[in-house]
Amino acid sequence: MNKDNEQLLSSYTLPNGVELKNRMIMAPMTNFSSNQDGTVTDSEVKYYARRSAGVSMVITACTNVTPNGQGFPGEFAAYSDEFIPSLKQLANGIKEKGAKAVLQIFHGGRMCPPDLVDGDVVSASDIPAEGEGNPTPRALSESEVEDLIEAFGETTRRAIEAGFDGVEIHGANGYIIQQFFSPHSNRREDRFGGSLQERMTFPLAVVEKVKSVVEKHATSPFIVGYRFSPEEPETPGITMDDTLTLVDKLADQGLDYLHVSLQEFFSKPRRGVEDLTKSRIDYLLETINNRVPLIGVGSIYSAQDARLAADTGIPLLAIGREIIIDPDWVQKLAEGKEDEIVTKLNKDNQEQLVVPDPLWNIISNTPGWFPGV
Numbered sequence: 001m002n003k004d005n006e007q008l009l010s011s012y013t014l015p016n017g018v019e020l021k022n023r024m025i026m027a028p029m030t031n032f033s034s035n036q037d038g039t040v041t042d043s044e045v046k047y048y049a050r051r052s053a054g055v056s057m058v059i060t061a062c063t064n065v066t067p068n069g070q071g072f073p074g075e076f077a078a079y080s081d082e083f084i085p086s087l088k089q090l091a092n093g094i095k096e097k098g099a100k101a102v103l104q105i106f107h108g109g110r111m112c113p114p115d116l117v118d119g120d121v122v123s124a125s126d127i128p129a130e131g132e133g134n135p136t137p138r139a140l141s142e143s144e145v146e147d148l149i150e151a152f153g154e155t156t157r158r159a160i161e162a163g164f165d166g167v168e169i170h171g172a173n174g175y176i177i178q179q180f181f182s183p184h185s186n187r188r189e190d191r192f193g194g195s196l197q198e199r200m201t202f203p204l205a206v207v208e209k210v211k212s213v214v215e216k217h218a219t220s221p222f223i224v225g226y227r228f229s230p231e232e233p234e235t236p237g238i239t240m241d242d243t244l245t246l247v248d249k250l251a252d253q254g255l256d257y258l259h260v261s262l263q264e265f266f267s268k269p270r271r272g273v274e275d276l277t278k279s280r281i282d283y284l285l286e287t288i289n290n291r292v293p294l295i296g297v298g299s300i301y302s303a304q305d306a307r308l309a310a311d312t313g314i315p316l317l318a319i320g321r322e323i324i325i326d327p328d329w330v331q332k333l334a335e336g337k338e339d340e341i342v343t344k345l346n347k348d349n350q351e352q353l354v355v356p357d358p359l360w361n362i363i364s365n366t367p368g369w370f371p372g373v
């Protein structure tokens with residue numbers, strides 16, 4: 001084995017004592033392939049199982065915690081106990097191959113297509129997302145916000161009952177948790193809005209609720225992670241220093257990891273910090289100061305990409321597009337065959353790659369999204 005890869009393949013113990021067998025994680029990716037009724041499909045479970053033998057942890061596609069949180073067609077649901085058998089199928093499919101299974105819990109808020117949510121598009125405030133044709137959401141009442149926090153807790157309980165090893169709170173990519181943190185989408189005047197501190201109320205309340213459910217219901221260590229996006233392009237919008245304030249707070253909440261959502265691992269801040277030549281990852285690692293592990297992600301394809309990313313000192317790396325392109329990425333690294341890692345989508349290989357039709361049709365027909373397409 002290439003000696004430089006030893007670090008990537010070494011085990012890592014999360015703060016709750018759960019041991020990850022290596023540093024490589026499958027990033028959460030929506031696959032559009034669940035049944036209309038919100039249950040998982042066999043082809044979807046096979047797609048996950050195919051990718052669960054090398055990485056130490058698989059983070060699932062996002063799943064909605066309430067019916068009006070569905071963000072995508074073909075998204076599997078977790079908003080009621082009737083979905084526990086479906087969730088169990090998914091958790092088992094991942095765990096049987098040796099990876100930890102983490103359920104990404106989410107609500108799409110103002111990003112939900114109206115036809116998926118009976119026209120009831122909701123958010124922190126009635127501000128549409130920027131861009132043509134986006135619906136104007138309805139601002140949640142204070143008691144509805146309380147119910148939503150409860151729903152994140154209930155979905156966590158279902159994840160425990162379904163046998164997942166953990167949940168990831170999806171606070172990234174412009175969905176409802178981020179909508180509460182953002183000065184663009186949150187113009188509330190109650191306790192969930194206002195200053196930067198007040199806009200952290202909802203994200204922190206979700207963390208607290210999820211942790212309290214874990215305390216009450218989990219019988220063995222259960223992973224709780226939190227994903228966030230560092231910046232928004234809009235003005236007003238989340239800036240890098242806003243995020244560092246949030247991350248500083250999150251680092252003290254007893255979470256098992258933080259996970260930054262990036263397209264490019266080495267991307268630089270847009271605004272809000274003094275040195276715009278220093279990477280976002282470096283700022284985050286500095287702020288976190290080893291209080292909680294950070295997962296980095298973004299355009300890691302080759303082994304060399306991963307080694308360069310690991311050189312920043314980040315303990316954990318996620319790969320998204322690349323593990324669709326090559327499900328054997330980690331195994332090839334471990335077997336000293338990193339030269340055989342495939343880094344461009346082979347459009348003739350759907351069957352061998354075990355990718356369900358809806359996901360395949362989207363990724364193989366969207367130019368510029370996946371290398372090779």
Ligand SMILES: Cc1cc2nc3c(=O)[nH]c(=O)nc-3n(C[C@H](O)[C@H](O)[C@H](O)COP(=O)(O)O)c2cc1C
Pocket residue numbers: 027028029030031060061062104170172173227261262263297298299300318319320321322
């Ligand atoms: C098909 C696809 C679906 C995605 N769905 C989600 C999702 O459900 N939740 C999430 O947090 N990120 C999602 N992402 C973002 C990825 O987790 C990841 O951050 C991004 O693709 C950059 O990593 P990569 O360069 O390794 O692909 C998705 C990405 C892709 C390609």
